[in-house]
Amino acid sequence: MSAAAHAIATPFPSPRRPTPGITLTAGLSVQAELLPPAALALLVSLHRAIEPERQVRLAARRRRQAFFDGGGLPDFRDDTRAIREGQWQVAPIPQALADRRVEITGPVEPKMVINALNSGARVFMADFEDSTSPTWKNLLAGQRALIGAVRGDLTFDAAGKHYALRPHEEQAVLVVRPRGWHLDEKHVLVDGAPIAGGLFDLAVFAFHNARALAARDRGPYFYLPKLQSMEEAALWETALSHIEATLGLPQGQMKVTVLIETLPAVFEMDEILHALRDRIVGLNCGRWDYIFSYIKTFRRHADRVLPERGQVTMNQPFLKAYSELLIRTCHRRGAHAMGGMAAQIPINGDEAANEQALARVRADKLREVSAGHDGTWVAHPALIPVARAIFDEHMPQPHQHGVLRQDVAVTRDDLIRPCTGTITRAGFENNVEVCVRYLAAWLDGNGCVPIHWLMEDAATAEIARTQIWQWLHTPDVHLCDGAQIDHALLQRTLAALPARLGDAQKLPGGARVAEAIALLDELSRADELAEFLTLPAYARID
Structure with a gap:
């Protein structure tokens, strides 16, 4: 571990003279350097x-x-x-x-x-x-x-x-x-x-x-x-x-x-x-x-x-x-x-x-x-x-x-004209995979994730996640092979995902794939679309 990484990881006690009105709810040693009284003020x-x-x-x-x-x-x-x-x-x-x-x-x-x-x-x-x-x-x-x-x-x-x-x-x-x-x-x-x-x-x-x-x-x-x-x-x-x-x-x-x-x-x-x-x-x-x-x-x-x-x-x-x-x-x-x-x-x-x-x-x-x-x-x-x-x-x-x-x-x-196209089974499964893989990495502290030779950030996961929700909550949306997009399809896709990913431990955030699957399932089932994926996920970090 580099000296900088060690400094970030070492707990830091609260300052003796706290700035009025402000409270830091976590403690790391580098806070003394980055958040002096003038910065807090x-x-x-x-x-x-x-x-x-x-x-x-x-x-x-x-x-x-x-x-x-x-x-x-x-x-x-x-x-x-x-x-x-x-x-x-x-x-x-x-x-x-x-x-x-x-x-x-x-x-x-x-x-x-x-x-x-x-x-x-x-x-x-x-x-x-x-x-x-x-x-x-x-x-x-x-x-x-x-x-x-x-x-x-x-x-x-x-x-x-x-x-x-x-x-x-x-x-x-x-x-x-x-x-x-x-x-x-x-x-x-x-x-x-x-x-x-x-x-x-x-x-x-x-x-x-x-x-x-x-x-x-x-x-x-x-x-x-x-x-x-x-x-x-x-x-x-x-x-x-x-x-x-x-x-x-x-x-x-x-x-x-x-x-x-x-x-x-x-x-x-x-x-x-x-x-x-x-x-x-x-x-x-x-x-x-x-x-x-x-x-x-x-x-x-x-x-x-x-x-x-x-x-x-x-x-x-x-x-x-x-x-x-x-x-x-x-x-x-x-x-x-x-x-x-x-x-x-x-x-x-x-x-x-x-x-x-x-x-x-x-x-x-x-x-x-x-x-x-x-x-x-x-x-x-x-x-x-x-x-x-x-x-x-x-x-x-x-x-x-x-x-x-x-x-x-x-x-x-x-500016609001809808575009034509299809939803393939592979496209639906890719949305599920990309969202889960990105979310697992994000929960594990990594916000920039290579997936299928693309460098993905939160925006791609948000497209995937909101598309899944909208497809599920809009009547009569089907895959191009005729299959109904419903919660049963999502469940089958989520259940098959671990096998599709192979050894998840080798992926960024692999230890949190199961948590990411559960969160995507929860968000997709909800009657209301969450405004941002990162809002419920933020409660799960630190």
């Missing part, structure tokens, strides 16, 4: 400034979903028409983020941080959200790794190999993704209530690194996930401004990119850009979570049931409309329009299959750059040169803001 003031409105926003989400469950449809807002039709632009983009043609993302563990920053990508998104299981140990280890990365002295040793960072000027630009508004951080209570997980992630990172990054013209920069409205964007603006004021940073110093990965948000892209206009640099097509959100939004709409997820590609009309509207909206406002993730990982030992996978990546990246996107995501370093070659050929300039896509005229119905 920032968390207390931030929670008190933001938490009341956060609860208002979460309640608004529930009301909106009830409207959808009753048959309502999302649409563009009448009360914000002036924002959509107005002539305005976002603040100038920092030079460090002018060219974002290839970005890599992954969890915040030290080896990943080093490899990603050294990878040759333009940007590394260090992810506290969908690819990190939020155990207290993982969160603190991740914060410590990022402090070392910003400082330049982060190292990691494993299996006789030494990992170290290249000089700062040779590294990818660091962008941090905190958790979304819906997630609590149960290990930090302020006035007896858990702080928002995203506020904890953002504030602790900023406390330790903001001044050093600002001095190098490197932000700090953040990706903001799973927003559903302009009001939620405005709440992030309040939080960021609060942190800047507390840390003595200029207003607007911290820049953000927002992921458009919920169906409600696609109808408020102008409004989200406007709410964050002094600090936002772009929007991102978070395609996997967007598909998950489409299913969740229309969970009670029998006429909008999607086919198996392998058939829900970006060429489907509702996803093509989403992508093209995002490009048009961003470029009109002077912001980047970032493309989506290529999740493939190298298929070792099968050259033909690997080449087929790379061909799909090339086709997807060609679609993005041809449509006008300014950059794209990959999950594995081996895909960086593949994606970069496509963007270098078709986008020799830093970005494509001049591609205004005035030919795009997207309506409400275009």
Whole structure:
């Protein structure tokens, strides 16, 4: 065990002088380093400034979903028409983020941080959200790794190999993704209530690194996930401004990119850009979570049931409309329009299959750059040169803001149009397998899991889980072979899964496969769809 890992694992007693209003419900030795009194005081003031409105926003989400469950449809807002039709632009983009043609993302563990920053990508998104299981140990280890990365002295040793960072000027630009508004951080209570997980992630990172990054013209920069409205964007603006004021940073110093990965948000892209206009640099097509959100939004709409997820590609009309509207909206406002993730990982030992996978990546990246996107995501370093070659050929300039896509005229119905397709037995079984395997790994502390030569995070598991629930709870949904999708089919599939997996102990989280099977069964049987898989699962970690 490395010295850093030992420090994370060693219990730490409560401080002798606790900060008023805040309680840490777990203890690890690195807390003394990461959460000194000044950092705790920032968390207390931030929670008190933001938490009341956060609860208002979460309640608004529930009301909106009830409207959808009753048959309502999302649409563009009448009360914000002036924002959509107005002539305005976002603040100038920092030079460090002018060219974002290839970005890599992954969890915040030290080896990943080093490899990603050294990878040759333009940007590394260090992810506290969908690819990190939020155990207290993982969160603190991740914060410590990022402090070392910003400082330049982060190292990691494993299996006789030494990992170290290249000089700062040779590294990818660091962008941090905190958790979304819906997630609590149960290990930090302020006035007896858990702080928002995203506020904890953002504030602790900023406390330790903001001044050093600002001095190098490197932000700090953040990706903001799973927003559903302009009001939620405005709440992030309040939080960021609060942190800047507390840390003595200029207003607007911290820049953000927002992921458009919920169906409600696609109808408020102008409004989200406007709410964050002094600090936002772009929007991102978070395609996997967007598909998950489409299913969740229309969970009670029998006429909008999607086919198996392998058939829900970006060429489907509702996803093509989403992508093209995002490009048009961003470029009109002077912001980047970032493309989506290529999740493939190298298929070792099968050259033909690997080449087929790379061909799909090339086709997807060609679609993005041809449509006008300014950059794209990959999950594995081996895909960086593949994606970069496509963007270098078709986008020799830093970005494509001049591609205004005035030919795009997207309506409400275009954005919600269901797609045709089938549900095969193999597709149903794959959903069950992927959800169980990912959930088992997540419960065991691993939020980024290779499954069938794809690097999966929580978004894929959410698509699988919500599809299973919707298929079960929508009358007369059948497999293409005619079999009814019902609880009996799910039971048979779950019962057969251990044999299908083989020696589960060799899989990430293998010891928790049985627990994951039971949880998926419970969630799938429930009369109401759980909003997020990670909410009931979070109670089972730490």
